[in-house]
Amino acid sequence: MLSESKSTDLLKDYYHDWVIVYKEGAIRDVTLSKYHMCEKWIENLAPDLRLCDVTRKAYQNIINEYAKEHERQTVMDFHHQLKGAILDAVDEGLIPHDPTRKVIIKGKTPVDKKQKYLNQFQLQTLLQSLKLEETINWDWFILLVAKTGMRFSEALAITPKDFDFAHQTVSINKTWNYKDGGGFAATKNRSSVRKIQIDWQLVMQFATLVKDLPVDKPIFVTKDKVYNSTVNDILERYCKKLDIPIISVHGLRHTHASILLFAGVSIASVARRLGHASMTTTQKTYLHIIQELENQDIDLVMRSLSNLT
Template sequence: MPYEFQPTDQLKEYYRNWISVYKEGAIRDVTLSKYKMSLVWIEKLVPDLKLCDVTRTVYQQIINEYAKEHERQTTMDFHHQLKGAVLDAVDEGLIPHDPTRKVIIKGKTPAEKKRKYLNQFELHTLLTNLTLGETISWDWFILLVAKTGMRFSEALAVTPADFDFAHQTISVSKTWNYKEGGGFAPTKNRSSVRKIQIDWQVVMQFATLVKDLPADQPIFATDKKVYNSTVNDLLERYCKKLEIPVISVHGLRHTHASILLYAGVSIASVARRLGHASMTTTQKTYLHVIQELENQDVDLVMRSLSNLT
């Protein structure tokens, strides 16, 4: 028989069981690890707290203590991960009232963020200095990610069969499970399954590169173990040598999206190209670009109106 929790049981035990019952096997491992890290913090902050003692004040104190060590967005994520379990405990009558209502999210002042993307000139500088030989290499990987905006695991899973050179597209329908020794895995979400339009140069380059490779085998993940750091280190060396901002492979994805937005491509189109589940994700991620474009729009509106007189 499954254990029936009582109001006098500890919050940490309820949360551990809740993760096991509702999250394990239902979410991606990377997301599950975040819930488990939240559990570690609950064990650290309130190791002996009972369910029946989780009041609004106590819950706010937990959030406040967590916020002392984390930025506001991280604190918000912690709150949402804990809130799901707490509300279920309320529904089960283990906690008398919703203690998460009107919670105030605090957090450390964010550290100054390094630029995570390149501008168009910097990207051009990088791509023209890649060593693109006649065989597949990580330099070709960098080019493909920069031209498509694919996630690292998506680009690793690309096979020759994914290219439709006649229609200038590449299909994204899987990822490569590089963190657990390899093998194909599902995409991040349903929206991540997509076709990405590619330019004629990429078509010509990759048509030659992959023509003699096995159609259903990944063209980049040929080794048993692939590390994100391998490509990041190569990219860092290029950036330092070329005296451009140092970015990661994921930064190439940001670069791709930013350049499209600056070029006037709609948020909806960028969201589909990146495989975002909704435009809201795109808007949040590229808020800095959108705000800058809105400022440019205001200037354009003012100039247009002034010309009417």
């Protein structure tokens, strides 16, 4: 059992204990690793800072130092992880006032990122080039992700019984723990548990493909160790050969969402299909597309009004 904290304890020690008590066993391992990384940065940036000395200025200095090496969004995530522990320390009376209030989030200028998604023509070109054999291969995996927008770990965990061919749906209720030795694991969040409607063509293809496979075994996992780099390499070779932007498996998820948004599907429906915890996540991720659609809406509004006499 951990000892009671005191206001003279070091911030790094309090944060370490706080992660053990409130985060371990409560969040996914991938999220927990982010809190552990935050702890390393606290040790680096404020090794001797005591809780009683965590003022607004001291906290802002930590954020400023972290921002020298990271982009603004990463700084925001760091602030969010550290703030949780700080506010608990305030509630416990270990820090007299909330030092995170009115914090200024800074950060390095984001580097230009590669295109994350394909347009409809480019996706069609890719899908038509896939080698869809009579037995399971990674090309089938690429097709499934492109047509459903699943996350990589979700698609790996799909078993034959997850398909409801009569109602044209596939259920997402688990993931495959490919980063840590395999095995089924929980979904990213509650909203990630969902049913995705699939088109009749995909129904016919997968009904034939999985009919003789074990109903409760993941159809794409043939050995314990699976790497997303394997599928990414296959995708990259296709993209280079077809002279289209090189994207990753996660880029297929972005492609799926982008095509739906451009087709006029509501943000709410796209968010549910992707398993986002809230529409805010969808709006932030696809802000550039939403802004482009808003510009098209303005043109449509102006044309409609100009016809009124």
